[in-house]
Amino acid sequence: xxxxxxxxxxxxxxxxxxxxxxxxxxxxxxxxxxxxxxxxxxxxxxxxxxxxxxxxxxxxxxxxxxxxxxxxxxxxxxxxxxxxxxxxxxxxxxxxxxxxxxxxxxxxxxxxxxxxxxxxxxxxxxxxxxxxxxxxxxxxxxxxxxxxxxxxxxxxxxxxxxxxxxxxxxxxxxxxxxxxxxxxxxxxxxxxxxxxxxxxxxxxxxxxxxxxxxxxxxxxxxxxxxxxxxxxxxxxxxxxxxxxxxxxxxxxxxxxxxxxxxxxxxxxxx
Amino acid sequence: xxxxxxxxxxxxxxxxxxxxxxxxxxxxxxxxxxxxxxxxxxxxxxxxxxxxxxxxxxxxxxxxxxxxxxxxxxxxxxxxxxxxxxxxxxxxxxxxxxxxxxxxxxxxxxxxxxxxxxxxxxxxxxxxxxxxxxxxxxxxxxxxxxxxxxxxxxxxxxxxxxxxxxxxxxxxxxxxxxxxxxxxxxxxxxxxxxxxxxxxxxxxxxxxxxxxxxxxxxxxxxxxxxxxxxxxxxxxxxxxxxxxxxxxxxxxxxxxxxxxxxxxxxxxxxxxxxxxxxxxxxxxxxxxxxxxxxxxxxxx
Numbered sequence: 001x002x003x004x005x006x007x008x009x010x011x012x013x014x015x016x017x018x019x020x021x022x023x024x025x026x027x028x029x030x031x032x033x034x035x036x037x038x039x040x041x042x043x044x045x046x047x048x049x050x051x052x053x054x055x056x057x058x059x060x061x062x063x064x065x066x067x068x069x070x071x072x073x074x075x076x077x078x079x080x081x082x083x084x085x086x087x088x089x090x091x092x093x094x095x096x097x098x099x100x101x102x103x104x105x106x107x108x109x110x111x112x113x114x115x116x117x118x119x120x121x122x123x124x125x126x127x128x129x130x131x132x133x134x135x136x137x138x139x140x141x142x143x144x145x146x147x148x149x150x151x152x153x154x155x156x157x158x159x160x161x162x163x164x165x166x167x168x169x170x171x172x173x174x175x176x177x178x179x180x181x182x183x184x185x186x187x188x189x190x191x192x193x194x195x196x197x198x199x200x201x202x203x204x205x206x207x208x209x210x211x212x213x214x215x216x217x218x219x220x221x222x223x224x225x226x227x228x229x230x231x232x233x234x235x236x237x238x239x240x241x242x243x244x245x246x247x248x249x250x251x252x253x254x255x256x257x258x259x260x261x262x263x264x265x266x267x268x269x270x
Numbered sequence: 271x272x273x274x275x276x277x278x279x280x281x282x283x284x285x286x287x288x289x290x291x292x293x294x295x296x297x298x299x300x301x302x303x304x305x306x307x308x309x310x311x312x313x314x315x316x317x318x319x320x321x322x323x324x325x326x327x328x329x330x331x332x333x334x335x336x337x338x339x340x341x342x343x344x345x346x347x348x349x350x351x352x353x354x355x356x357x358x359x360x361x362x363x364x365x366x367x368x369x370x371x372x373x374x375x376x377x378x379x380x381x382x383x384x385x386x387x388x389x390x391x392x393x394x395x396x397x398x399x400x401x402x403x404x405x406x407x408x409x410x411x412x413x414x415x416x417x418x419x420x421x422x423x424x425x426x427x428x429x430x431x432x433x434x435x436x437x438x439x440x441x442x443x444x445x446x447x448x449x450x451x452x453x454x455x456x457x458x459x460x461x462x463x464x465x466x467x468x469x470x471x472x473x474x475x476x477x478x479x480x481x482x483x484x485x486x487x488x489x490x491x492x493x494x495x496x497x498x499x500x501x502x503x504x505x506x507x508x509x510x511x512x513x514x515x516x517x518x519x520x521x522x523x524x525x526x527x528x529x530x531x532x533x534x535x536x537x538x539x540x541x542x543x544x545x546x547x548x549x550x551x552x553x554x555x556x557x558x559x560x561x562x563x564x565x566x567x568x569x570x
Contacts, residue, residue: 015474018373025370029442030395033407036417040410079316086313090306098314100557104321106496107549107556109503111523112542115530119331119539120324144320176305198397205400208505208523212530225400225506232406232510241410244403251398 040241052242060219061227062246069203072142073196080150081192088158105145110208113144118213133215138223141209146202150195157191190262197258201251332539343540348517352525359521360501363440367497371448372490379456396445404442405510408435431513439507444500448493455489492559499552
């Protein structure tokens with residue numbers, strides 16, 4: 001796209017007044033609050049920051065968050081891709097409804113997600129499964145709330161993927177496993193990675209769906225966001241801020257790393 | 271190896287070729303069909319266990335004893351208050367995010383300036399931040415001991431533990447949707463018509479109202495639906511900034527938690543079902559709108 005002249009730029013980018021208002025809005029909502037967390041976490045200097053995040057309960061919570069999130073996103077990568085495949089390549093009655101249902105976790109309030117999962121997999125479960133207050137409940141809730149990410153990022157790519165490549169490979173004698181590994185997966189990898197990255201960021205910060213189902217037991221089922229909540233309630237704001245920064249950095253690091261990886265992969269494939 | 275060898279033998283005897291290949295093609299077809307059915311069963315089974323069965327279960331449990339207890343539960347004074355408070359917060363936060371979301375989209379898509387990439391990252395930040403951290407961040411700026419705490423107190427403005435703080439929290443977590451849904455539509459729309467309108471003497475405002483806005487309306491509406499769903503369901507951030515005062519700063523999601531933790535399962539389920547119905551309505555709206563906004567993605 002060609003560069004626009006200064007006058008045309010203003011015409012497109014909005015008036016000075018509009019830009020000013022936008023700046024104030026974003027500062028009030030995002031820029032100032034995030035800076036405040038950063039400032040609060042380091043009020044006591046580096047040593048205080050370190051003391052807060054190396055407190056055993058905080059360490060346990062952060063570790064648990066990262067490990068369960070990793071397990072959840074790997075599961076998402078497999079099942080999300082599989083679901084996307086079935087929604088694009090398969091035909092069956094009711095497919096439209098199934099496709100619409102994928103977004104349910106995005107539409108459903110997180111606290112309701114927790115209540116809903118407890119109704120089936122909690123105490124008095126009609127299936128005889130009770131995951132309440134166990135680590136499995138964390139994974140279950142996170143799988144629920146992050147389900148749409150991989151499906152929705154893989155689906156459009158799969159839709160565009162040319163079937164003739166796969167047919168050519170099959171006619172040359174390639175089996176389904178070879179076709180999947182050599183032809184389908186390489187094209188889908190960037191989309192899977194971006195879905196995984198979004199899932200991970202969401203999983204690390206998730207709170208609402210975990211509050212009721214995990215029981216928030218320190219050293220057992222207490223995840224990072226719940227720990228931060230507890231610190232705010234007990235008025236340890238520097239501690240809450242320090243762990244918040246660690247969680248935020250973990251999410252951003254994974255987002256950045258996977259975006260680099262995805263660019264590198266797609267550079268090799270295309 | 272052996273199949274290609276037998277193929278070579280078969281092709282030497284011309285009349286046998288179709289007959290000898292036919293059964294293997296049928297077997298191939300059968301294997302492909304079995305694979306497809308297997309994958310379908312796994313995908314649908316996973317979705318049934320994770321999504322459909324739990325949601326169906328809560329509807330079943332809520333209405334198992336008929337409508338009367340549910341009606342009684344949702345007409346409780348605190349439930350009513352929570353419902354209307356939720357709507358009030360949504361009614362302020364969503365229009366704000368719609369107007370500013372369109373502004374951000376215009377700026378990111380049409381503007382050329384330094385720091386554009388940075389602005390894009392800033393917009394997406396709420397997706398990477400835990401709602402709890404959003405709540406904490408707002409307390410640190412607008413709370414009693416926060417950056418603006420003294421000034422706000424001196425001017426008698428209550429933010430944290432009252433409605434303005436809850437609106438702020440809701441606006442932060444649902445900030446990116448309108449901008450993110452509008453940007454691709456703006457990109458698709460291009461600038462030709464806008465330039466033509468400008469050449470014909472239309473003012474900036476006229477161009478925006480008559481050309482740009484009609485062009486992007488479905489993207490905006492889709493973004494508004496997503497924003498509303500997120501705003502209505504927000505829990506973590508609102509939980510912190512509201513102080514969860516019963517009958518005062520308790521939104522519907524907070525009310526669900528409160529009822530559940532006080533062992534009023536009927537009350538919790540009834541309120542959860544109200545929210546779930548709103549979510550299903552959102553889903554329906556999203557699905558109808560996808561046809562307008564992303565024809566390529568719609569599944570036939």
